[in-house]
Amino acid sequence: MRNVFSVASLAVLLVTAGASAQPKPSASVSSAPAPAPAPTPAGKTTASDVAAQVQKAYVSINAFEADFEQQYSMKAFGQTKTSKGHVLFEKPGKMRWDYTEPKDNVVVSDGTTLWSYVAADKQARKMMVKDSQMPTALAFLTGKGDLSKEFNLELMDSKQLKFEGGHVLKATPKVATNLYNFVLFYVDGTTYHVRRVLIVDAQDNRNRFDFKSPVVNGKVATGKFTWSPPAGVTVTTN
Numbered sequence: 209m210r211n212v213f214s215v216a217s218l219a220v221l222l223v224t225a226g227a228s229a230q231p232k233p234s235a236s237v238s239s240a241p242a243p244a245p246a247p248t249p250a251g252k253t254t255a256s257d258v259a260a261q262v263q264k265a266y267v268s269i270n271a272f273e274a275d276f277e278q279q280y281s282m283k284a285f286g287q288t289k290t291s292k293g294h295v296l297f298e299k300p301g302k303m304r305w306d307y308t309e310p311k312d313n314v315v316v317s318d319g320t321t322l323w324s325y326v327a328a329d330k331q332a333r334k335m336m337v338k339d340s341q342m343p344t345a346l347a348f349l350t351g352k353g354d355l356s357k358e359f360n361l362e363l364m365d366s367k368q369l370k371f372e373g374g375h376v377l378k379a380t381p382k383v384a385t386n387l388y389n390f391v392l393f394y395v396d397g398t399t400y401h402v403r404r405v406l407i408v409d410a411q412d413n414r415n416r417f418d419f420k421s422p423v424v425n426g427k428v429a430t431g432k433f434t435w436s437p438p439a440g441v442t443v444t445t446n
Contacts, residue, residue: 281416
């Protein structure tokens with residue numbers, strides 16, 4: 209089965225990242241592996257400062273939607289796959305990812321059940337959110353959790369990462385997970401909204417999401433977070 213994401217539960221991690229602003233042209237980051245950037249020099253804004261401002265900014269965000277582009281780079285094969293679509297999110301924990309590339313793929317959760325559907329294979333996966341290894345990187349943006357408590361935080365050199373005017377926050381989970389080694393949050397220096405998320409796993413595979421044309425606290429249509437597999441689709445559960 210060709211996964212909508214490399215791991216279905218990564219959808220849960222990334223749903224929170226997009227209620228933000230469109231990346232500036234100077235904010236591009238190569239998906240190829242690169243040397244680890246140096247931490248921000250002492251005496252300036254700290255990682256804890258940025259984390260606190262990000263959490264404060266997202267307290268007032270109850271719903272958002274945005275277009276997204278995903279780049280998943282597989283180091284061992286030297287390949288990068290690009291996907292596109294539209295994401296809709298509503299607290300607490302509801303989300304819907306509708307893909308235009310690959311066409312008709314869907315990831316949707318009503319906060320309890322998580323579905324991922326690969327249209328070309330006519331296969332769907334159903335699981336309970338509580339069993340999906342939902343990363344704690346999600347929690348602070350859904351009104352739960354605390355970045356500083358759940359992660360070891362480090363403020364990277366935004367100039368070196370070509371993200372001048374913003375902050376790049378490296379979050380390494382205090383409790384190890386097989387989903388990822390660390391996450392980079394690219395944070396707007398004015399609004400403290402996250403504009404990009406880059407996930408790096410133990411094999412140095414990189415899963416990057418950029419978000420465009422966000423709508424914050426817009427009206428969400430009834431039924432957007434319920435989904436049933438089309439006729440003829442094979443469903444797996446776990």
